Amino acid sequence: MNPDISDSTKVCCPALVVAAPSSGSGKTTVVAAIARYFTNQGKRVRVFKTGPDFIDPDFLAFASRHPVYQLDFWMCGEANCKAMIAKAAQQADLILIEGVMGMFDGQCSSADIAATLGIPVLAVIDAGAMAQTFGAIAYGLAHFRSDIDMYGVFANRVGSSAHAQMLKDSLPHSLAFCGYLPKNSGLTLPERHLGLVRASELDDLDQRLDLAAALLVEHGDIHMPPAIEFEVVAENSIPRQLVGVTIAIARDNAFCFLYQANLELLEQMGAKIVYFSPLAGEGLPECDALYLPGGYPELYLDKLASNTQLYAQIAQHIETNKPVLAECGGMLFLNKTLTDCSDKIGDMCGVLDAHSRMENSLQALGLVEGVFEASLHDATLRGHTFHYSKTDSNEEVLCHPISQRGKKLDPVWIHRKVVASYVHWYFPYNVALTAKIFKGEI
Numbered sequence: 001m002n003p004d005i006s007d008s009t010k011v012c013c014p015a016l017v018v019a020a021p022s023s024g025s026g027k028t029t030v031v032a033a034i035a036r037y038f039t040n041q042g043k044r045v046r047v048f049k050t051g052p053d054f055i056d057p058d059f060l061a062f063a064s065r066h067p068v069y070q071l072d073f074w075m076c077g078e079a080n081c082k083a084m085i086a087k088a089a090q091q092a093d094l095i096l097i098e099g100v101m102g103m104f105d106g107q108c109s110s111a112d113i114a115a116t117l118g119i120p121v122l123a124v125i126d127a128g129a130m131a132q133t134f135g136a137i138a139y140g141l142a143h144f145r146s147d148i149d150m151y152g153v154f155a156n157r158v159g160s161s162a163h164a165q166m167l168k169d170s171l172p173h174s175l176a177f178c179g180y181l182p183k184n185s186g187l188t189l190p191e192r193h194l195g196l197v198r199a200s201e202l203d204d205l206d207q208r209l210d211l212a213a214a215l216l217v218e219h220g221d222i223h224m225p226p227a228i229e230f231e232v233v234a235e236n237s238i239p240r241q242l243v244g245v246t247i248a249i250a251r252d253n254a255f256c257f258l259y260q261a262n263l264e265l266l267e268q269m270g271a272k273i274v275y276f277s278p279l280a281g282e283g284l285p286e287c288d289a290l291y292l293p294g295g296y297p298e299l300y301l302d303k304l305a306s307n308t309q310l311y312a313q314i315a316q317h318i319e320t321n322k323p324v325l326a327e328c329g330g331m332l333f334l335n336k337t338l339t340d341c342s343d344k345i346g347d348m349c350g351v352l353d354a355h356s357r358m359e360n361s362l363q364a365l366g367l368v369e370g371v372f373e374a375s376l377h378d379a380t381l382r383g384h385t386f387h388y389s390k391t392d393s394n395e396e397v398l399c400h401p402i403s404q405r406g407k408k409l410d411p412v413w414i415h416r417k418v419v420a421s422y423v424h425w426y427f428p429y430n431v432a433l434t435a436k437i438f439k440g441e442i
Contacts, residue, residue, distance in 0.1 A: 012227040013089035015119045016151060017050075019099035019110035021137055025126040026156035028056045029187055031098045032063040033212035037222060038094050039064050040213060046088035050113050051100035052367065052384035052424065054257040054294075058199035059189070060098065063209050067260040071097065073108045074404065075367055075382045075426050076261075078116065079233075084261075085117060086230040094224065095119075103141055107367075107404060111148055119228055120151035122178060127167050128157035135170030142175055151225060152176035157183045164219070179220025186211050198256060241435035243270030248287035252277040254304060255330060257294035262427040269435060278333075279303055284313035289323045289438045292330025294424055298338060298358050298389070301346025311349045318351050318416055323440035326420040328387055331413075332356045334420060335391065352415055354393035363387050368401040368423055370412055372433060372442055381433050383425040385409060395420070398442070414442070 018031045035045045047060040047068045052075055057068035071081045088095050097119065099110025114121050123141045127134050134155065142150040153171060158164045158180040168177040181187060186208055189197070199205055216222055247266060251258065255278065266273060274285040279300055284290065297304055314334070318324060324334070332338050335354040338346045364385045373379040385401070395413040401423055403409060412421040417440040427434040436442055 009232045010229050011086060011089045011232050012229050013092055013095055014225045015085075015089070015095035015097070015117075015228045016225045017097045017099060017110055017114040017117075017119050017121045018124060019103035019114070019121050019141075020124045020126075021141065022102045025124050026181070027098050027124050028059055029189065029212060030122075030124045030154055030156065030181065031096050032059050032209055033181065033216045034222070035060060035064040035096055036209040037213040037216055040210075043093040044091060045094045045096065046092040048085070048088075048095070048097045049100070050097060050108070050110050051106070052426070053100065054259075054424070055198065056098060058256075059205070060096075062199045062205055064096075069261055070259060070426075071113060072367070073112070073116070075384065075429065077429065080428060081113075082117065082231070083233055083235065086232045087235075089228075089230045090232065104144060111145055114149070115145070115147040117228075117230075118149075120149040120225065122151045122225075123153045124156055125153060126157050127155040127163070127180070128159070128183060131163070131166045132170040134167045135172065138171055138175055150175060152178035154178045154220070155180035157181070158219075159183060177221075179216070179222070181212065181215055182219065184211070184215065187215070198253060200253065200256075238265065238268040239431060239435075240268075240270035241432070242266065242438060245270070245289060245438060246272045246274060246285075246287045247289045247291055247438060248274050248276055248285045249291045250278055250293065250330065251275040252279040253295065254279050254297045254300045255293050255295040255333075257328070257424055259424075259426060262425075265427050265431065265434065266438070269431065271438065278307055278310055281307050283309050284317060287317075287322075289440070290314065290317055290325075291438075292324065292326040292333055294328030294330055297329045297333050297348075298340045298346075301338065301340060301344060304333065305347045314349050315351050318418055321417050321440065323417040323438055323442075324419070325425075325437055326418060327424050328385070328422050331420040331422065332389060332391070334418065335393075338389075352393065352395055352413070352418065352420060354391055354395060354413070356389045356391040358389050361388070363390060364409060364422065366403050366405075368403050368409060370399050370401040370421070370423060370425075372399060372412070372436075378430065379433055380430060381425050381427075382429045383423045385422045385424070387422050391422075417442075
């Protein structure tokens with residue numbers, strides 16, 4: 001879905017890409033602190049996350065009090081990414097983009113995003129176990145590529161003001177020291193196998209974010225970055241192919257991996273969305289289609305199994321040939337059983353002839369592409385997969401998603417009008433195919 005670039009204007013907005021030498025450096029904490037600080041000042045902050053991640057955007061949305069969108073040139077399309085940034089620039093006082101992994105890692109790296117969009121980079125370096133080496137790492141980040149505009153360097157997990165001064169003194173004069181966050185247990189966000197825990201699971205998250213913002217002011221040089229010029233393009237009209245279609249979407253801590261762009265697209269296409277919580281014991285709302293996104297069903301086996309009314313309603317929905325899209329954890333929920341890492345077996349819906357088991361090691365991670373119907377000219381959808389479970393299924397195989405490296409992955413299975421796989425799909429990549437899925441035309 002590429003915007004129309006024939007009619008364009010310019011808009012300016014301060015913007016930063018926040019990158020790091022590696023994962024675990026504290027990018028999310030720093031971006032959340034900056035977002036919360038400026039939001040508390042009454043500024044309109046729009047935050048984006050590089051890559052397909054769901055979990056970090058939870059915290060960033062909480063910090064900025066606004067939905068967060070993913071940016072990936074391959075999954076989302078470069079033109080669409082530029083259009084999303086330009087749209088945000090028309091609404092915001094500040095745009096923040098959290099990078100992914102190390103600054104230069106991957107096929108759509110933080111550096112690629114910064115260079116393509118013309119946005120300067122704030123480098124966050126975990127300085128907890130170093131001194132003068134801080135300057136060497138910062139220098140390398142700034143000079144590894146010539147097309148990167150380095151805004152400055154920020155230190156994380158600093159031991160003392162004297163430590164901070166050593167870090168600052170290690171930098172060449174060409175690199176600005178933008179401050180630091182000290183070592184503080186109140187800033188540490190808990191994790192589990194797929195990454196950070198969800199924002200909604202932390203009762204004290206507001207206090208944590210306000211603490212981070214306060215420490216940012218105390219130890220940082222915080223002011224608005226320079227305004228960047230973005231090209232505003234006319235958006236393509238979205239075909240309203242889902243008018244009259246009601247889509248029920250499971251949404252709670254067991255089913256929480258939802259792209260904001262997907263939800264907005266479904267509504268733009270004319271669909272009526274109704275949310276429900278399997279964990280809260282709610283039944284299936286009256287609907288024409290069901291969407292079961294990924295999440296953490298393995299953490300709630302007993303609670304899910306107790307909702308027998310919902311199991312029966314989903315079975316009836318499927319037996320009457322109504323469409324279902326089940327992604328990763330949503331697919332596990334439709335299988336006969338799910339075994340967690342402690343060998344506890346949970347009875348799931350049982351509508352798919354399949355059994356799944358959680359493993360202690362990562363089974364798949366990366367961006368993927370699926371061709372749903374080989375006979376159609378444009379039946380390709382992109383997304384990503386990230387899971388720790390294995391599934392043995394006797395259901396019919398619709399297609400095998402292919403990774404960016406050309407590897408064939410676990411299938412997309414089909415059962416009546418159910419489309420189930422480990423893939424978290426990005427709907428805006430193919431609007432027409434998305435409509436087909438939710439109208440049961442696959």
